Amino acid sequence: MGIIKFIPYIYLVAAAFFLYDGIDKLNSGEGNYWMSLILAAVATFMFFFRLRFAKKFEERRRNPNQ
Numbered sequence: 001m002g003i004i005k006f007i008p009y010i011y012l013v014a015a016a017f018f019l020y021d022g023i024d025k026l027n028s029g030e031g032n033y034w035m036s037l038i039l040a041a042v043a044t045f046m047f048f049f050r051l052r053f054a055k056k057f058e059e060r061r062r063n064p065n066q
Helices: 005-027 034-062
Strands: none
Touching: 005 034
């Protein structure tokens, strides 16, 4: 149960890494920087999605009859 609270932050770290990688590739002139930026956007989306999912899961655990 405790690991569910930390998983969204793993996505946030991954988003930061892919954002750094994309900006680095963009500045160095490599042509394949879009993939890193897309992965950063997906990881950011997953961060917010997992936070919302964890909140709903916790509310459902507290109130099982609703």
